[in-house]
Amino acid sequence: MSDRLWFRVDDVLPLAEHAASTGAHRRTRQQYRAGVPDQAALIWSHDIDGDWLSSNGVPRWYDTDGADHRVRAETWTHTATGATGNPIPTDDGHGFLPLHTEHLDGRRDLLDLLRYARRHGMRWFGLHPDPASDVRYRIVRSRGDITPPLATWTPATVTCDVVGGGAYRAMVATGYTTLSRAGVLCRFPRFAVQRMAAHLDALHPGDMSGEHPRLRFDGDEVTVEWEDDDGLGSRWVEDDRVVPDANRCYALGAYQWPWTLVASEATTRAAEPEGRSR
Secondary structure: OOOOEEEEHHHHHHHHHHHHHOOEEOOOHHHHHHOOOOOOEEEEEEEOOEEEEEEOEEOOOEOOOOOEOEEEOOOEEEOOOOOEOOOOOOOHHHHEEEOOOOOOOOOOOHHHHHHHHHHOOOOEEEEOOOOOOOOOEEEEOOOOOOOOOOOOEEEEEEEOHHHOOOOEEEEEEOOEEEOOOOOOOEEEEHHHHHHHHHHHHHHHHHOOOOOOOEEEEEOOEEEEEEEEEOOOOEEEEEEEEEOOOOOOEEOOOOOOOOOEEOOHHHHHHHOOHHHHOO
């Protein structure tokens, strides 16, 4: 099980801004359990489909299908047992996350922390399940708690439309998938990431803005960048940063890109020596 629940800052900050800007706030079981007065907050809820953050602001924020707008903490699922990587709340009151809290030690409140994260390119928000934790909220450029700690990793070849459909050598976690069961969990050796980066660069001249990302090495880290075109010009914006694990592999697109296994013929091509030298 992971130490934290992980969310994209770009998904969480709009929820916080909604709660902070509304004139009223609905009461939830998390608030009742926490025993605190009405105030702007994010609500962490847990159900059979996962762990979610939502706003307690009124008027409520609905999606186009009429459901409450909320964002899920993506993690792994063990297909045989249904176990997931997210920590389980021990008390509903731990799911009430006030946006404005006066800290005697000068720490930022939650809303200010999320705004700071957006301004400074911190893409990930990590929530510790225990309010008594020394660091309950963490903002970072690279997500933590990516891989299942007990997984067995098997060599395979995978593909994904996000990277233009190329076939790449990877280590795949046997018996694990994502919460949405949309793909396999992958770790890529450096030579595979280099091939992926070269393939994406070759696609760029014919791409529309934002059609595919590009990958860049920054020392040992890999940055994932997307082209942003505002109508007056375009620029490449860092969307994620992936650090190598202890085996020097990279979990590119973990829980964001739906990696799928490909046939054995593609496996042979992906493992050809010339791919290693790029």
